[in-house]
Amino acid sequence: MRSQPLATQLAALVQPVQALILDMDGVLVDSEQAHMDALNMILTRPTSPAEFAALVGLGAADTWAWLHAHHFTAAPLDQFLAEYDTAIVRRLAQSVPLVEGIEQVIHAATAARLPLALATSSRRVWMEATLRGSQLTHIPFQAIVCGDEVAHPKPAPDVFLRAAALLRVAPAACLVIEDTPTGVQAARSAGMPVIARRSAWIDPHRLHAATLLVDDLHPIATALSTRGA
Template identity: 35%
Template sequence: METIDLLISDCDGVIVDSEVIAHQVLFEALAEFVPADQLHAGLEGTFGLTVPSIIDLLEKRFDLSLPASFDEDLRCKGERVVAERVQAIPGVREALMAIDLPLAVASNSRLHNIQASLRRAGLTERVAGNVFSAEMVASPKPSPDVYLLAAERMGARPGHCLVVEDSPTGVLAARRAGMRVIGFTGASHIPPGHDRVLRELGVEKVIAHMRDLPATVTAMQQPPPR
């Protein structure tokens, strides 16, 4: 088994509990154009995707033609509401400070939003500028690009990287990059049975609280019993 040389964390839903807030803002904006019951069904399985990807999906699904300003207006409102309300995932700072590995953050969010989230979680110094966002690569998650960029910049081979992810989109990206993955199910937006979904996508371990992360990483650093 390969050694673990680099820990890479997703941001939204892993470091900060922001997905439930962003989802509500998106739902309220789209509910002006799509009936609520249809919208609930249309948004299933979309968390972890970029907002433009979700909007494109829904425009095709519901044959919508949203105003040209919709994406920008939604982004501005979403960033403002998340900045006002978002809280760090309980125990995340303590967990990441306790792990003796270099740490990078790789996210589909915009760079300044990730940096703001790290400040809110008290992790700016721990991450030390090793932040990689969708705007830095050709394709966002589920493409592996942002994870491969993080590994390259940090001087680690993909097979020696361990990722913490909450979404199927992120897990697919990490697995396509050839990385090992811990699934996290402790954020507010996670539905029942999500641990099974993540395991089916190839995560090795699933944790529901950040207090379990250091011990899980340590266990995954050990060679398997003979």
């Protein structure tokens, strides 16, 4: 399949889809820099872009564990989360840019009457601040699942399986759009096809398990808009 043109691959991939599940950071909004800025405000020493890239896609507890192990913070988990909640909510209130092409994807999915879900490693307080600050509360998500609401965050499949259950759609019939290795692994473990968006934060070789890789989201919107034509 991968030897075929991208448009052909996407058309075949979206044809049987019954629901679309989006990651938030790096798919809906280009928020990694905002998270890095907020994180560095509360650490003993700031992370570099390369160090922060190791954290992209991790849940809150796993992020703290990495930072604690590498001596970026001595704070216990509860204190770290309280301080970071305050810092990131303040930063997200300033708004963060949308990922280019995501508006077209959402419009195409809505026009095709595909149920939409948001499945993120972020805590609910971060998710709410993101949607509110970037004026995205109007998006018609039928389900939203956050990393602090499941037993195991990404790379475990819990957030995606929970989203599919809320949508009442079989996991194999859900298409996921992701941008991190942990997200790709979570989707595949859930039995879902997953399109990974390349970004400056992640080495694309780490996304090899994705069903398809894309440089931007516009081709996905095109495939969804012509689905069934």
